[in-house]
Amino acid sequence: MSAPATCRWGILSTGWIAGMFVKDLLVDPETRGVRDIKHEVVAIGSRSVESAQQFVNQWWPDVDSNAHKRIKRHGSYAELFRDQAVDCIYIGTPHSHHFDTAYAALQAGKNVLVEKPMTVNAKQAETLVRLAREKGVFLASALWTRCLPSTLKLQEVLASGAIGEIRGVTSEFSIDATGLVNRDPGHRMVNPELAGGALLDLGPYSYTQLALVLAPHGRTSYDKLPEISSSMVKTSTRVDASTTATLHFEQSDGRIVAGTMTSAIDRHTPPERCVLISGSLGYITIHSPANNPRSFTVKRYGDSHRFWTHETEHDATTYNFGMPGGIFGFAYEADEVARCMRDGKTESELLPLDETVYQMKIFDEIRRQNRLEYPAPIESFDVSSL
Numbered sequence: 001m002s003a004p005a006t007c008r009w010g011i012l013s014t015g016w017i018a019g020m021f022v023k024d025l026l027v028d029p030e031t032r033g034v035r036d037i038k039h040e041v042v043a044i045g046s047r048s049v050e051s052a053q054q055f056v057n058q059w060w061p062d063v064d065s066n067a068h069k070r071i072k073r074h075g076s077y078a079e080l081f082r083d084q085a086v087d088c089i090y091i092g093t094p095h096s097h098h099f100d101t102a103y104a105a106l107q108a109g110k111n112v113l114v115e116k117p118m119t120v121n122a123k124q125a126e127t128l129v130r131l132a133r134e135k136g137v138f139l140a141s142a143l144w145t146r147c148l149p150s151t152l153k154l155q156e157v158l159a160s161g162a163i164g165e166i167r168g169v170t171s172e173f174s175i176d177a178t179g180l181v182n183r184d185p186g187h188r189m190v191n192p193e194l195a196g197g198a199l200l201d202l203g204p205y206s207y208t209q210l211a212l213v214l215a216p217h218g219r220t221s222y223d224k225l226p227e228i229s230s231s232m233v234k235t236s237t238r239v240d241a242s243t244t245a246t247l248h249f250e251q252s253d254g255r256i257v258a259g260t261m262t263s264a265i266d267r268h269t270p271p272e273r274c275v276l277i278s279g280s281l282g283y284i285t286i287h288s289p290a291n292n293p294r295s296f297t298v299k300r301y302g303d304s305h306r307f308w309t310h311e312t313e314h315d316a317t318t319y320n321f322g323m324p325g326g327i328f329g330f331a332y333e334a335d336e337v338a339r340c341m342r343d344g345k346t347e348s349e350l351l352p353l354d355e356t357v358y359q360m361k362i363f364d365e366i367r368r369q370n371r372l373e374y375p376a377p378i379e380s381f382d383v384s385s386l
């Protein structure tokens, strides 16, 4: 077997998720049975060099180690874009800053993995996708759930016909952040200036869980949006505390199947169930959380199943997934990106760009229906000043 290919990462921003992503990159891929690629963090880019230095101190505390000494600390994002040692830049800024930062990185010819949601709106996402394709560089939104072994296994189970014809999906990813509005109204989750709110922050997961079943890539035409009915409750900071949307997706056999997604920042999703996939022969329950499911259960109805009884289900199978090496789960998307780098691919089949743009169009429509607008500068897709 040939030597593993190394992906050399540049980390842009030094907040919470940037640290979690790095933590996963530092775990030896062999612990999860991955022998074809390796990860190396070669540079940190921050708005201040002190913050970049602090980040290195936190994640590579051994000051005498080669890694600690070797990692470049850039005091501006522009310096990171110029760093020739970097293969791919991971962007972990707030939503409001995904578009401008990713645009500048792509413009500099860099491969980019940008946190979810890719942008604030679909026009911005389309602009990034167009630029990446023009430049021939890699781009993906970091919807890590799509790369998890549990997600891939679920696709297999569905394709096997285990629950028959799909009749409906409900999906929720919510986190109780009540109190944040009063305690810390500037926090990115509730601050409109940073494009906060449940839909953009947590909706990518509740949407993805139903889209993987009802609008899978390769079997969905992105020309037409599903029919959408949605509602929102807003916070006093004027972002959405909760959003629920029912989407009617046309299936390849012409049937219309409804999926309902909920994301909220004012409650927890209960652990037992975040996603319910109902089929003609049974159902699948995905256990919370929807961003990182560790198990799901498939139950098939018994032959004597009747609509008035609940006693006849049988054949329950639960699939469990660990997180080897102590990873959080981001490592799997990092592996996928590293393989794309190695193979010269500019797009990942697990994180398809057209699907990402489609999702952003659906979110635009949900926001339109509920009059959720962000400040003009962060909705802008004008690139003349970038």
Ligand SMILES: NC(=O)C1=CN([C@@H]2O[C@H](COP(=O)(O)OP(=O)(O)OC[C@H]3O[C@@H](n4cnc5c(N)ncnc54)[C@H](OP(=O)(O)O)[C@@H]3O)[C@@H](O)[C@H]2O)C=CC1
Binding pocket: 012, 013, 014, 015, 016, 017, 018, 045, 046, 047, 048, 051, 052, 092, 093, 094, 095, 097, 115, 116, 117, 142, 144, 188, 201, 291
């Ligand atoms: N995949 C996942 O599971 C998760 C994804 N996320 C996503 O990651 C992104 C960041 O979230 P999180 O890490 O929690 O956020 P943090 O606030 O902890 O970090 C954001 C970082 O972005 C940089 N930044 C650039 N401009 C600004 C600005 N105007 N205000 C604040 N920070 C700025 C800062 O880094 P610096 O000072 O170094 O420039 C800052 O540390 C979001 O898009 C979120 O949706 C978040 C959590 C989990």
Ligand SMILES: O=C1OC[C@@H](O)[C@H](O)[C@H]1O
Binding pocket: 116, 175, 189, 201, 202, 291
């Ligand atoms: O996975 C996540 O969990 C917590 C959220 O605030 C975050 O943005 C999201 O990506």
